[in-house]
Amino acid sequence: MLEVRSLAKRYGDVLALTDLTVNVGERSCLVLLGRNGAGKTTALRCMAGVLAPSAGTVRVDGIDAASDPAAVRARVGLMPELPGLYERMSARAYLDYFGAIYGMDQDVRKRRIDELLDLFELTDAGDRWLGTFSKGMRQKVALIRATLHRPRLVLADEPTSALDPDSARRAWAYLKDLQAHGCALVICTHNMDEAEHLGASDDGDAAIGIMSAGRALAIGDMPSLRVRSGLQVRRETRELPTLQDIYLAVISSYSGNHQHELVGSRSA
Ligand code: ATP
Numbered sequence: 001m002l003e004v005r006s007l008a009k010r011y012g013d014v015l016a017l018t019d020l021t022v023n024v025g026e027r028s029c030l031v032l033l034g035r036n037g038a039g040k041t042t043a044l045r046c047m048a049g050v051l052a053p054s055a056g057t058v059r060v061d062g063i064d065a066a067s068d069p070a071a072v073r074a075r076v077g078l079m080p081e082l083p084g085l086y087e088r089m090s091a092r093a094y095l096d097y098f099g100a101i102y103g104m105d106q107d108v109r110k111r112r113i114d115e116l117l118d119l120f121e122l123t124d125a126g127d128r129w130l131g132t133f134s135k136g137m138r139q140k141v142a143l144i145r146a147t148l149h150r151p152r153l154v155l156a157d158e159p160t161s162a163l164d165p166d167s168a169r170r171a172w173a174y175l176k177d178l179q180a181h182g183c184a185l186v187i188c189t190h191n192m193d194e195a196e197h198l199g200a201s202d203d204g205d206a207a208i209g210i211m212s213a214g215r216a217l218a219i220g221d222m223p224s225l226r227v228r229s230g231l232q233v234r235r236e237t238r239e240l241p242t243l244q245d246i247y248l249a250v251i252s253s254y255s256g257n258h259q260h261e262l263v264g265s266r267s268a
Helices: 040-047 069-075 091-101 106-119 135-147 165-180 192-199 222-229 243-253 258-267
Strands: 002-011 014-024 029-034 055-060 076-079 153-157 184-188 206-212 215-220
Touching: 002 040, 014 029, 014 040, 014 055, 014 184, 014 206, 014 215, 029 040, 029 192, 040 055, 040 076, 040 153, 040 184, 055 069, 069 076, 076 135, 091 106, 091 135, 106 135, 135 153, 135 165, 153 165, 165 184, 165 192, 184 192, 192 206, 206 222, 215 222
Parallel strands: 029 184, 029 206, 076 153, 153 184
Antiparallel strands: 002 014, 002 055, 206 215
């Protein structure tokens, strides 16, 4: 599905990316981790056909991004970290506009926009201008926009960095569902929970790339990365639930006055 060979990108004196080679198959996910400035966004933009590499090749479905970038872009859904949304458009109109550009039939795009606004709890806000949306709401709209047409390949740059933990889990489940239906995913993130949800699988349909200073230091599935790290066991074992465990337990058990029961049971 996605074949990247010896990819490199130079911005003037800065070598942002060098010698990246990786394949991502149908129903597979690659998660890119790495330090700030490691070259993850640069790699993603080259894979999407929106940035011309200085060297190397990107092929999507066998199509070379340098010779036919428009055909590559048609197969890809790119979710940038900082999406430029049209501030004076409602979420619904904005998504409908992009659905039409993607060539989706009116009925199909209406149904899918309704489903996805509902999934991400934006139904009530759907007719408001995007300029009034919070950061997290904008990020949800950007995720919907990038995936509305069910592209063959989804490239997402820190897709949940502005989402609350509950919404982030919804987004991960949604991305996993796209993957299960045949989509290939490449996700850049700094969030280890996200990386574990999306990229950590022992059955070969997921891989993690760890990058630093423009280079992939290691790429592989969890078993091969465990071997590469030399770690036999976890460095740290937590006996007590983490704050995230507690937060998600409280949020998921919330219904009406059930929340008070939780608070009450602690003080009883
Ligand atoms: P972060 O985790 O901080 O988002 P990243 O891994 O996504 O970082 P990139 O955004 O790909 O990193 O940047 C890689 C390098 O390329 C950095 O040194 C950055 O300063 C440089 N760079 C990125 N875009 C440009 C640009 N348009 N012009 C010049 N240098 C750039």
